[in-house]
Amino acid sequence: MNTVLRWFGDRGVPRAIKILLWVIVGFNIALLAWTILSSLRDSRSLWTSPLGASGLNLGGYSRAWHAADFAGAFASTLIVVSASVAVLMALSVPAAYVLARSSRRSAAPLVTYFAAGLALPIQAVLIPYQALAQNLSQFMQDWVTGWWDDRISLVICNVAASLPFTVFVLTGYFRSLPSELEEAAALDGASPRTTFLRVLVPVARPGLTMVVVLNVIGLWNEFLLASVILRDPAQFTLPAALNQLNSTMQYTSDWGGLFAGVTILVAPMVVLFFWFGRKIMESMTLGVTK
Template sequence: MRRLIGDVLLPRATAIALWAWVAFNLVLVVWVGMQSLKDSGEVWLNPFSLPADPRWDNYASAWQAAEFSAAALNSTVLTLLGSLLIVALAAPAAYVLARSDRRVAGPLTGYFAMGLSIPLQTLVIPVVVIKLSLYTFMEDWVTGWWDNRITLLVFQVVLSLPFAVFVLTGYMRSLPHEIEEAAEIDGAGPLRSFVRIVLPVARPGVMTVLVLNIIGLWNETLLVLLIAPLPEERTLPAALLNLYSSMQYSSDWGGLFAGIVILVYPMIVLYLWLGRRIVEGMTAGIGK
């Protein structure tokens, strides 16, 4: 009886629970989209009905009220540049750790894994101190000016590297050594072999890390609030918080839901588009 429960009923119960959770989240996403097309009265009186008269102007109101133009530009630039820098730094580091025969390679990989367990909330005070010190140093001694968005980019890259290196190290360990041996026979050096042979073969793992970092950096909020508090430095999540503080007094709940859609829907579309590749890369990377 116990074997029957363990082999049959438990996997089915797990699958049912997972599908129920997926269905709940999909319904929630659709519901938020429906509310973004209603006026405030309809949001409260008929929260589960279709919009009687779709209010597409809610998106324009949210965009203007939250100053999303500058925030969207900041989010796009920081997300794309940060994700590319993370991959550019993590890929060669992971390759060296995966192929190195030195005893230090194993502990170093473990240290990167340990970095995943450190919550950002515990680093709030060091982050603020480093931000202020870096701003003062650069403005007074080096360039005469400094932009907090550069500091934000540096912190985003540094704090995202442990995850990227850990996943790519596992993925590159799964690659056969024969491809590099064949390249070496043809006269390719380590650098050329890595760029021309290993990176194209490791493309699924690299794409997984790239997409997950795009999603993570796009939704980053706490670091933005700590490092880039000025209106012209805000990204979309910080601008959305500012929109919430203003919309709750004007009671423009449809505009607030429209702001949520502007922030969340692009990442949902990206994940749905590349979801299978992300799962494959994560499975290969963590499983090694």
């Protein structure tokens, strides 16, 4: 009994939390490994031996790739995510810098409004976004260009949905940077624009990298907006194509192909996070330690 009480003493709670975190990490790694293993097996072996490793082959990837046109979906995802992140950073980086350095009384309430936007779930604005996309498409087709790509509407909605998080995080990061940087640049005769582009942006590169990676992961896996805005299957992103593949594979009972589709969607973001994981952690704690 004394040993148990001693274990849950001053150091017991941190130990328990650490063990719990390792259990969660181990469970997720095991689940990812089982998904990849299942994508290499056929449906019969999955039913007879769910945890086995017999009959491994790459046929499921070929079936999934062609059944849901993953080649087109992969290209659409790259286009949508790249355009969304480019527009998002072009808008949020200057806005965050101005809010971080502004001495006006309206700056603090604006940051609060962006923070409040983090609490707004995407489901609450799904119908307004859908109506915006439809009206924009109709207007452009009838009055401006005569055509419209719904992926442009998806980019606009992605930017609007991701802007609160990006501006709020970057505002805190720019606040952590010393103001002496601007003062030194001003003494050298640099204009505010030059100071921002050539001094502050390079110094803030770790924070910008963190925000870009997190937004890429979030937008890559975004499904709700893509499912209600994209109407043409040829324009589907990977999550929408995977949903279509799920409907197809359920009727054919091709569970190996379905797991292969899940792996195709998840694997690039897992690799991306492992590649930039340490930089993300360092960037997230940098503003706290300064």
